[in-house]
Amino acid sequence: MTDILLRTGNLSFAYPERSSSLFRRPTMREVVRRVDLAVPRGSVLGLVGESGSGKTTLGRLLVRLLRPSSGGIQFDNIEIGGLGESEMRPLRTRIQMIFQDPQSSLNPRLRLGVTLTRPLQVHGRLTGRRDRRDRAAALLDLVGLPTGLVDRYPHELSGGQRQRAGIARALALQPDFIVADEIVSGLDVSTQAHILLLLRDLRARLGLTLVFISHDLSVVRVLCDDVAILQHGEVVECGPVARIFSSPRHAYTRQLLSAIPLPDVEPGWLDDSSLIDISQQQGSAA
């Protein structure tokens, strides 16, 4: 029996939809529906879906930034779905998140050294100024950044460097579980590959368990062992990457895969007869 670090059972999340009338009771909109996931210790699970699929909400549930409407989340055999903030606190050191946009998730007014060691400070693990600098330098080194960046501000960094700093901060408390939400989507190809390989390397060195959220199946293939495909808040297909990519079973997975333009010339890719409508989504049209 494999050692499952994180497991969800029937996990659902709904939020009240803006109601048309002030007096009518708001209807609930379910954005994550009955999701069952199991992430073995030391593995990487990719969560893939298009916009509105509920992947970010699911990620936020897993790190308990959101409380599930129903269903459970077991982290290391502890049920965390219903825990309150103070009960979650000791577990926070073990569960971390890396955000999509390091530009907005790093405090622009703090030097990198302070940002990176803030989690340590909050959890009372710093012994003094000397310690702070040393720890910050070690974290920078861990993610392949020059230790001289300790005194720099986020705006002085390139996009790739900022994303590395975001990773370093998540690693500060030596967590065993990390949710990474679209962390390479804003990056150039040349930077993106470096970040993906860094994550792969860190995972091997630190024995991390990762949930990697992305809209892009091709980056998932680089990093993940398993992948779960989300559509309208439901997992439509889940399995090992190799299997999903070689023989996708669900129609939606096949549709996603065939829509990815590979860098090969392929006459006919554009004159697909399925060009009728983009399912005519009307947004919030009445």
Added chain:
Amino acid sequence: MTAVLAIHDLHVAIGQRGTATNVLRGASLEVGAGEVRGLVGESGAGKSMLGRAVLGLLPTNAVVSAGTIHFEGRDLLAMPEPERRSLLGRRIALIPQDPMTSLNPVRRVGAQIAVLLRRHLALSKRDALGRAAQLLAEVAIREPRRVLELYPHEISGGMRQRVLIAMAFACDPSLVIADEPTTALDVTVQRHVLQLVERLRQRHDAAVLFITHDLGVVAKICRTMTVLHAGRVLEEGETADVLARPRHPYTRALLAATPRVDRPAEALRPVPTALIESLWSEAYRLDRLAMVGPA
């Protein structure tokens, strides 16, 4: 036969004299009639600046310090401003990157298309709306009459992008500049949008300069491509040739660093940092040479 667009040795700098930064360093390219040319580069390559230079929409602190831009044989940079303006939207059109901010949020979709048609084609209000409905139908929007009555926030991102495509082709331009038009879209929507651009391009017989960072998109829609880095053209040619046999190390490195669903993880090779550094130092060397040389 003359090219629809011919850019020769274009230099653009941003900022004050003395502290100006070069963003285009002698870029040249041509787009023939009916051709779709991909302009590929990473952020900071200058690809959007090149597009904006053609459109005459450079930021106010940017200057074209050298080079020429010919559109249908006429020098755009030497043309009187009113004349150049009259080409925009009519003979040269833009499909912008961001469908969220490119439409006026307080005007109905129909009114925005109609303004364009009335100004350039001198149509009556009634005819303009009729034509607008046709255009929306061309981009596979069902019930175009109803969509004309909607505000931009009432339609989805994919549909907004289709409205912008319809607007770009509205006046039968001979050149359309598509600036990363699918970057913000989901892959399934992206495919439809690319199909629409190709369909309208054929129907309206336009040439397209397709700006993108995505080699996959280039492979699918562009017959020719130009690779830009630090404002310099590193490689250009038929897309099929460039992708199958890239000659410049940068193009090769970009291809190797692009994750592919049909290849295992081990195939991924990040772009060597040393290569990027050497390309930039070459660009700066050219800047210094230009400064000591004749203006």
